[in-house]
Amino acid sequence: MRKRFLIFLMLPLLLFSEGKVFYSQSNESVIPPWLTGPLIAPTAHVVPLGHYNIEPYIFATAFTGTYSSEWDVVKFPTFWNSFLQIPTMIGLVSWLDVIITPTVNWNYSQHQAAWTVGDLLFGEGLHVLEHADLHAEHLVERAHPLRVAAREVVVDGHEVHAPAAQ
Numbered sequence: 328m329r330k331r332f333l334i335f336l337m338l339p340l341l342l343f344s345e346g347k348v349f350y351s352q353s354n355e356s357v358i359p360p361w362l363t364g365p366l367i368a369p370t371a372h373v374v375p376l377g378h379y380n381i382e383p384y385i386f387a388t389a390f391t392g393t394y395s396s397e398w399d400v401v402k403f404p405t406f407w408n409s410f411l412q413i414p415t416m417i418g419l420v421s422w423l424d425v426i427i428t429p430t431v432n433w434n435y436s437q438h439q440a441a442w443t444v445g446d447l448l449f450g451e452g453l454h455v456l457e458h459a460d461l462h463a464e465h466l467v468e469r470a471h472p473l474r475v476a477a478r479e480v481v482v483d484g485h486e487v488h489a490p491a492a493q
Contacts, residue, residue, distance in 0.1 A: 353467060371472040373454040375419035384412045406436040422454040428477070443483070450478030 374380050387409040392402040414428040430445030455489035 371474045372415045373452050374424040374473055376418045376420050378418045381413060383411065385409065385411050397472060404437050407434065409433045409435075412445075413447075416452070424452045426450040426452065426476070446483055447481040447490040448478055449481065450476055475491040 353393070374468055382488070387407065390403075390406040395401050410430055410432045412428055414431050416424050416426045418424045426448070428448035428478060432443045432445050434441050434443070453475045454472075455475055
């Protein structure tokens with residue numbers, strides 16, 4: 328079981344590693360982004376036609392206990408919840424891309440494990456504003472890029488028929 332878990336954790340690294348990649352600034356007049364990383368803020372750029380962007384993420388959480396109403400520690404056997412998300416953005420035209428994000432879950436507790444398929448996210452991104460030239464004089468010309476996205480989550484069905492909380 329431990330070998331399967333390690334393979335699950337290493338799979339994105341093995342699939343998408345290309346060695347060291349060097350990036351160079353292609354246009355010195357482009358204003359750099361304020362924030363980096365899609366976990367902080369999604370990209371303001373649309374993936375162009377003929378290109379794709381794959382950003383796999385692995386999240387792992389260990390639940391080891393809880394607190395009682397008197398704030399005493401109540402321990403229970405460790406429950407591991409790990410899931411792999413693979414957001415994939417595909418460019419359709421120069422101003423529109425689609426995003427598909429499949430999710431796979433792995434739960435482990437007391438020598439019992441289960442794999443499940445999680446919710447599937449579909450969406451599209453529409454390019455609204457371009458990067459501005461650093462030497463632009465008008466406020467509109469100095470605008471940062473803007474991408475508007477709409478997304479829909481397709482649930483896997485486990486939550487749909489759950490009884491309502493009383």
